[in-house]
Amino acid sequence: MPYTTLFRSEEVAAIQLYFPAEVARSTVSALGEIGCVQFRDLNADTSAFQRAFVKDVRRVEEIERQLRFFGKQIEQAQIPFKGIDYDSLSAQAPSIAEIDELADRARHYEARLNSLNESHETLQKRFVELIELRYVLRETDTFFHQAHAQSGEIRQSVDSDDGSNLLDSNADVEHSAAASRFPDSGSLAVMNIGFVAGVVPRARMAAMERILWRILRGNLYMNQVAIDEAINDPITNEPVDKNIFIIFAHGREILSKVRKISESLGATLYAVDEDSRQRQTQLAEVNSRIGDIMSVLHNTRQTAHSELSYLAQNLQAWMVSVRKERAIFQTMNLFSYDEHQHCLIAEGWCPRLDLDKVHRTLRDAAIHSNSSQSSIMNEIGTLKDPPTFNRTNKFTQAFQSIMDAYGIATYREVNPGLVAIVTFPFLFAIMFGDLGHGFFLFLAALYLVLNEKQLKRAKYGEIFDMAFYGRYIMLLMGIYSMYTGLIYNDIFSKSMNLFGSRWTFPEGSDAETLSGVQIGTYPIGLDPAWEEADNGLLFTNSLKMKLSVVIGVIHMTFSLCLSLVNYRFFRSRLDIVANFIPGMLFLCSIFVYLIVCILYKWSVDWSMTDAQPPSLLNMLIYMFLSPGTVDEPLYAGQAQIQIVLLLIALVCVPWMLLMKPLVLRREANKARAAGYEGIAVAEQHGRISTSANDHEEEGVGAIIAEEIHGEEDFDFGETMIHQIIHTIEFCLNCVSHTASYLRLWALSLAHNQLSKVLWDMTLSNAFGMSGAVGVIVLFMAFAMWLILTISVLVVMEGTSAMLHSLRLHWVEAASKHFQATGHAFTPFTFSAVIDDL
């Protein structure tokens, strides 16, 4: 009975698949749906464009580009997309005929949309021009009117000022230009004064003024006014602020220069008549033309809109088909093609448990496409490292990804992701222990878990997604925190007196300090009397510190034991003898001894004995500094036992350092002396060639000939250096990692103190008041307390505790056994290619 387990990654078989050419596409598509085969690239030395199906990929990419183009157009027209139908995602990949039809349709719509856009653009351009002309006509009208108002005075200046020096100064030009504007003193043409009117983007205005001034040496009169509304640019379709200007200047040459300059700077010039009546008729004509164009524009937009709405209905479904199609061809590009037998050959990996499913899929695909030939799957032997595959479900997935983030486990190695399901929330809870806060966390996670179906598709941003992904971690973290909170007897920094304190205090005493008398043991967790006691903090500190060391050493020892499981599984006796046993002895003789002492010290009732309770920290230090002398004995014969333990630890270091490299060297020397140098390499050659021979009859021997990793020559120096590093690291880490577990105590303390401060600063102040003021203050204080509790204590502190728990797993535990040199199993599956839709 095959079963799946998280303890080790699954067995993955190397497989070889033969697809008859006519069913290859549909079979690959079916494999994409079940998603349990990882294909290897058999054409790694062929460049991307020389592969067999690159034409098909390109064709599909072209359709995808067209669909993207539609999407952009739809977005611009602000038409809502039809939400993606998630059932369609699991639908069969499209047939070739469907893709052909889709390609035709996409081409048709692209051409249609392009022509619509083009005509819309020309219409829009004309429309904008007319609108601008209307503005120009209106605004120049005011320019001319202003001139009328000053007519008298201007005429005088003109009359007195004729002659050759008329244009000598700026003022004269302006005057004469203005003068020429009113009809009865002669038209502009008579005065040889012309004008240019037009519209220019406001940003260019300053540059234009500067250039004109410099080129004409100031001989111009310019008037401008801003258009209030921004005018849409017909090409980019973005609003642009524009100004109307009118320039009066003298002489045809100069006028043509003005025209050229203003046009070169992006201005549009409009012909405006100087006569006001003609301007009126022009204006009326422009207005009527604007009306016409608007209705045509409206129609064009309407047509485009209806086309786009139709596209918006189907776009997502099409996109899904196209993406699937592209994935199929890209996968088929990894296969090698056998021309003689007209079939495609693929190699890859498949979990052994899924082989049946793959077999079934191959058969079904052949039946489905009415083909006489079905695809064939063979298992092949290989020397390559198979990928690591852990079958996860929605519960285990997040825990597994915590460990995968550190590194992918080596194939068939003990998977720390399984252990993390328990240890991760537990170490978190030791730091976060508070019944109330844990309950909040539990509730939040419970909401996510219960509504996971709806929330799965919702998109609320990255942070929410992360919380949602880790919802089961949060759930367990919440439950475990409630448990540790119960043990710490801590709910929002207060204690619960559930079973009645087992400490009594003398009644009616006037003394400043009261000493309690213990009358029993509180049934579970900390006695509530400690909360208000003066030495309460001292007591909990001592307790939590020792607890964290105890739990830390247990965690490390357990992790070290996992390495034994690994060594046994991989049948490496040398590693057991040379690495595991000395390491375990070293750890036990110092640190496990320490926690045994801690537990023993707790179990002794020191008030009943004459001796002082010894300081365990000093005991450990003096065990090294002055072995054989014990100032404050914990138990009889302590000095002798400590000397023995110390000696064991000291022996372990050279044992671990030297044994493995020396044994390896002896073996290498022995092999060399016997003349077997290179025998291992030859053996490997033999193995691969037999497997190649098996298949040679089928004519594909070349394909499975793989790179052979010959055994490298034994290098004593390298092995030695590795072992030195390992030994130093292990011994030092035993010390530093034990100290590192003190973070459990530190964070738990900080969390507890912070919530105490929060309570004292907000709610406890409000309890003193009464009456209406009391109600209001209590309300406000409660709101503040709740908000701060959730945001600071639950969210922020929770995140920090989670990170510390993460570190304890990655550094302290993983370093003891986790090799993490594997590569992940990445099956070909459609769900990956349509994820981001």
Place this chain on the structure above:
Amino acid sequence: MEALFCQDINFVEGLVRGYRSALLTSITYQNLTQCETLEDLKLQLSATEYGNFLANVPSPLTSSTIAAKANERLVSDFKFIRQNAVEPLSTFLDYVTYPYMIDNVILLITGTLHDRDLNDLLERCHPLGLFETMPALCVATSVSELYDSVLVETPLAPYFKDCLDADDLDELNIEIIRNTLYRSWLEDFNKFVEKIGGPTRELMSDILGFEADRRAITVTVNSFDTELSKEDRQKLYPKLGQLYPEGSFALGQADDIEGVKGAVAGIEAYAAMFDQLTSATAGDNSLDDHFFEHEAKLNKRAFLQQFHCAVVYAWLRLREQEVRNITWIAECIAQNQRDRIGKFAAVL
């Protein structure tokens, strides 16, 4: 000092080094040259840092779209760097853009001279050398008018002062103007990098010196059989570089390619180029190709030091060379000139 400098530049420097490591390697070039069609080229490029920069271009592809899109990326990368630069790097980068400005100005003047359409000309201008009043250049008909109306407010104004005595705009004068502008720019830029000092000066004076020498040699070679007098030619040589002053003087006397060869004989690198050029296997590479290769070598050297501005310049030039190479390959594929496809100066 360099530590202080570092805080201003290290973001940009990191960015540029990242860009630099994204430059195409010789393996990619090899793959590119094997492409049969432009679609293949697109596929190959999509595996590089260029990514899917052509993904939204409808087929059929043309080599000019590829060039334009590649250039667009280069420009946007440069602009990003410019926006993140602080003094002195920002001024340094402004200097870097001046040659593009010069090219644009010359392009517009020449175009107007030949009555080309202004919009076409504006499209062909390099985006790094655009300035606001540039389109108005088309109005000017004489050198002084050019200066008075438009160029006076651009950073090119000081360089233009030397050209004011040229009378009318004809082909020769425009070329003289272009080279005078370049000469002044080179000298000015060199002065600026001297002021920055440190590794920037070391590296940039090498690069700029080479640029000056290249210009001097090119001007000389191109001036044979033209109306350009020797005195005028002498004026166009920048007053920096390895050739200045003896080499430039000798160049000024040169009448033919042999004379040029004699003039540059003192400088090993250039002498080697001319040797290869005139040797039996000549015709393989033009003088320009040799220059490009040498320049790429100098530019790559800039990446061997830290805390200086020259990396940006070096990266820009290397990247430009890369765009030129891609364009060349694309052109060769499009025009089916496969035998000439390998003739580009590889960057890395």
